[in-house]
Amino acid sequence: MRIGRRTFATLGPLAALGLLAACSDDGGGSGGSGGGGGEEDFVTDLTFGTGGTGGVYYPLGGEYAAIYEDNIDGITVTYTDSGASVENIGKIFQGEWQLGIAQSDTANTAVTGEGEFEGAQVDNIGWIAGLYPEAAHIVTLAGSGIESAADLKGKKIAVGDVGSGTRAVSDAILAAYDIGEGDYDAFEQDFSSSLDLLRDNNIDASVFVVGTPTGSLGDLAATNDVALVSLDEDKAEQVASESLFDVYTIKPEAYDFLEEPVTTLSVAAALIASMDQVSPDVGYEITKATFEHADSITLPQGGLITHDFALSGQGEVPLHPGAKKYYEEEGLL
Numbered sequence: 001m002r003i004g005r006r007t008f009a010t011l012g013p014l015a016a017l018g019l020l021a022a023c024s025d026d027g028g029g030s031g032g033s034g035g036g037g038g039e040e041d042f043v044t045d046l047t048f049g050t051g052g053t054g055g056v057y058y059p060l061g062g063e064y065a066a067i068y069e070d071n072i073d074g075i076t077v078t079y080t081d082s083g084a085s086v087e088n089i090g091k092i093f094q095g096e097w098q099l100g101i102a103q104s105d106t107a108n109t110a111v112t113g114e115g116e117f118e119g120a121q122v123d124n125i126g127w128i129a130g131l132y133p134e135a136a137h138i139v140t141l142a143g144s145g146i147e148s149a150a151d152l153k154g155k156k157i158a159v160g161d162v163g164s165g166t167r168a169v170s171d172a173i174l175a176a177y178d179i180g181e182g183d184y185d186a187f188e189q190d191f192s193s194s195l196d197l198l199r200d201n202n203i204d205a206s207v208f209v210v211g212t213p214t215g216s217l218g219d220l221a222a223t224n225d226v227a228l229v230s231l232d233e234d235k236a237e238q239v240a241s242e243s244l245f246d247v248y249t250i251k252p253e254a255y256d257f258l259e260e261p262v263t264t265l266s267v268a269a270a271l272i273a274s275m276d277q278v279s280p281d282v283g284y285e286i287t288k289a290t291f292e293h294a295d296s297i298t299l300p301q302g303g304l305i306t307h308d309f310a311l312s313g314q315g316e317v318p319l320h321p322g323a324k325k326y327y328e329e330e331g332l333l
Contacts, residue, residue: 042279048079049088049100052161054192056211057084057101057269060131060299064271067293072285083190085165086116089272093122098277099286103134103165103209104268104313105244111317115168126320128271128283129290130312132304135212135248136169136265140205141198142225149231150177155204156185158194169265170207172243176235195220205229211269211301213254221257228255230262239265244315268313269301273320283322307332 048065051057058081065077077099082088088100089110102110113121140146146155152174160166167188174184187194187203194206195216220226228250231239236247248266252258271290273283294305307330319327327333 041276042282043098043277044075044282046075046077046099046278046282047091047097048077049082049084049091049097050079051082051084051088051101052190052192053081054190054195054216055084055208056134056214056299056301060211060297060301061101063297063299064290067289067296068286071289071293072282075282083161086110089122089125092125092272092274095274095277098274099128100272101131102270102272104130104270104315104317105168106165107270107272107317108244108313108315109168124275125272125317126275126278126283126323127311127314127317128273128287128320128323129305130268130270130309130314131290132211132269132301132309133246133248133266133312134209134269135250136166136173136207136209136245137212137214137217137250138173138205138207138229138231138264139195139198139217139220140227140229141201142227144204146205146227146229149173149229149235150179152177152205152229153179153183156187156202158187158189158197158203158206158208160188160208161190161193162188165267166207166209169209169245169267172239172245173207173231173235173265176231176239192216199224209267211299211304212250213300218255221255226257228258228262230260231264233263236263236265244313268309270313270317272317273322275318275320278320278322280321280325283320284325285322287320287323287326 048061050061061079065079068077085102085106088102091097092100109115110117110122145151159170191208197203198206199220239245240247245265245267248264250262250264252261294302
């Protein structure tokens with residue numbers, strides 16, 4: 001099941017976060033209650049925010065929505081495409097959605113009220129599980145003149161969709177190479193649209209954060225001469241030391257067109273849930289089903305969803321009470 005994207009993403013990041021701050025200030029909705037909602041606030045008709053249809057979040061959310069409905073009594077789960085991390089967190093904060101997938105760094109800045117969440121601290125999301133590592137991909141085509149990240153200066157670059165966590169990674173990479181906002185043309189596009197722009201030579205490069213491998217990139221490579229741009233090791237280490245990102249290597253076997261490993265950055269794709277609207281019992285069952293049925297996920301990322309990665313990237317994000325119970329039973333805490 002799916003429903004269309006809603007108003008949040010169309011507002012733009014600053015306006016949307018201003019709306020979150022207003023919700024927090026006036027006490028409207030269920031956002032901003034710090035997870036202290038009573039049992040009467042819990043719901044069983046759950047909306048699950050995913051991402052753009054060309055990425056991994058959307059199909060993964062669809063498969064998990066079916067898994068949860070099939071294995072947890074008394075709930076329905078409707079998954080929706082979205083602008084990804086920021087939108088999913090914002091909708092949970094507002095009490096409109098109950099589940100979401102988000103980059104771990106974005107979830108951390110949301111609960112600490114930092115970065116783009118300054119003035120709109122989110123206090124009602126709970127960590128369910130780290131799912132798999134997501135790698136920053138800097139994609140270009142042959143003839144673009146881009147052989148290193150330093151060559152992005154003066155280029156047309158897709159830097160991530162409104163409401164996604166990709167923009168923070170893009171900004172960090174560009175800043176490490178002393179490329180400021182006025183040094184390139186930024187295109188705020190979702191993953192799928194950015195690849196279309198690249199294919200049609202309307203942009204020079206696209207930066208996106210996605211689980212590896214992603215089929216959409218393989219599709220582009222089937223008809224175009226694609227290259228992934230590697231970061232200099234020292235620049236990657238610099239960004240990692242100053243952020244919530246990790247240095248990551250995309251191995252040549254990830255994509256048919258790769259001949260050498262690519263140095264980049266990664267974050268965790270995390271499943272989060274409302275503390276106000278998802279009860280401890282339902283949170284427990286969702287956490288349990290996430291791992292017990294990971295082997296039925298058809299995407300390559302399914303093989304990466306294990307207990308070993310469950311708490312990767314959690315940082316300052318509080319555990320959902322249901323997840324906490326599950327991890328205690330499994331001896332992970």
